[in-house]
Amino acid sequence: MFHRITPVFIATALLLLIADGGVLALLDPPTCLPTATQGCLNGMNYSWATQMPCGGEIMTAATQGCCGYGFIFDPSQDFCCVGSAWGYNKKQCILGGVKAPLRSAAQIGDRSTTAKNRYARASERLRQVGDPCTGISPDGMGCVNGVPYNMSTQSPCGNVILNLTAGEKCCPNGIRWHEHNETCCFEPSHQPNTYVVVPQPNACSAQ
DSSP: OOOOOOHHHHHHHOOOEEEETTEEEEOOOOOOOOOSSEEEETTEEEETTTEEEETTEEEETTTOEEEBTTEEEOTTTEEEETTEEEETTTOOEEEOSOOSOOEEGGGSSOOOOSHHHHHHHHHHHHHHHSSOOOSOOTTOEEEETTEEEETTTEEEETTEEEEGGGTEEEETTTEEEETTTOEEEEOTTSOSOSEEEESSTTOEEEO
16 A cells, blocks of 8 residues: 555566567566665666665655655755655744654664665675565565565665554655654754654654
8 A cells, every 4th residue: 555656666567568460578677686886676776875765766865865655855845754745945843842862864773874885784685585586576576685575565765675564664864763663853953964763753743
């Protein structure tokens, strides 16, 4: 129920049928595996240094953000607060009654901040899988960096795979948080990273 039809999904999942004298020819979907310079989402390569997976799409880290269940937003126009994107001119993300210390996105979750580290983390997960995938499978399973995922109940968030049914969401950029006991909040005064994960539910709200 969380599945989104995206350009990357269409490009990788579409099986092109060509009619020729009543015979249908099948065009193989794209495939790939991660390398030292490129990651792989559903058979499509992306740069470790400048891009990352967000849901079923590949985003540019410098100009885009990943929020909620895995959707891309424009940080120049909107901010991510409690799993949704809001316009700067309409809302603010208000922290209320927070007693626990704030933790920046750089302090938690996937701490891989360089292309080399991202590849190292992906390679470790690949070794744990044993039999890596290279693209979308015939039964509709997605594939991120050789690791299969259920596109109906899971979603890529940077270098991790979210379990959507367990309440996991994405906090920019590529940080996993759990809506049952954490909150992703936009806090511009908290430098150098303006997004924080508070270890308690409903710690902020868009007002």
